Amino acid sequence: MAFPTAVNNQITDSVTQANTQVVAISPAVAMGNLYQATAQALANAAHNATMAQQQMFVTAQAATTAGVALLYSLDTASTGAATTKILGK
Template identity: 45%
Template sequence: MSSASIQGAVVDAVTIANTKVLAEAPAMAMASLYQTISNSVAMAAANAVYAQQQANIVHQAATTLSVAKLLAQST
């Protein structure tokens, strides 16, 4: 093979690789965006569950204290 045909093959290979990378870039960006959004939604759901659990504990404590005070006053 001559050096010109080798250089042409190298140029073709680099051009194909660059085109492939450029063609995949929007899909990769959207995939990254979707993963970030899904992670944010999952964290929001986990935080909501945690907040609800903590609120239930506070409500139970308040109810217990209120019932204890009511029972203490009735005697």
């Protein structure tokens, strides 16, 4: 306990105990903050990976659609060229 002051000893003890508690729980609070920040970072990484995968699927679908359209147009072009040769125009 602190040396005698003009303040009541019970008040001095109460303030001292509150300050001691703050110092005592600070490592636990720091670890809690670290865990929370780590969890947030991992969640962001998982979200970014999911979004990248979705965008990759959209790009792959667009490429497939373009490829199929190209195949269909080649068939139509070759049919048109053959028809032109046959008809002699």
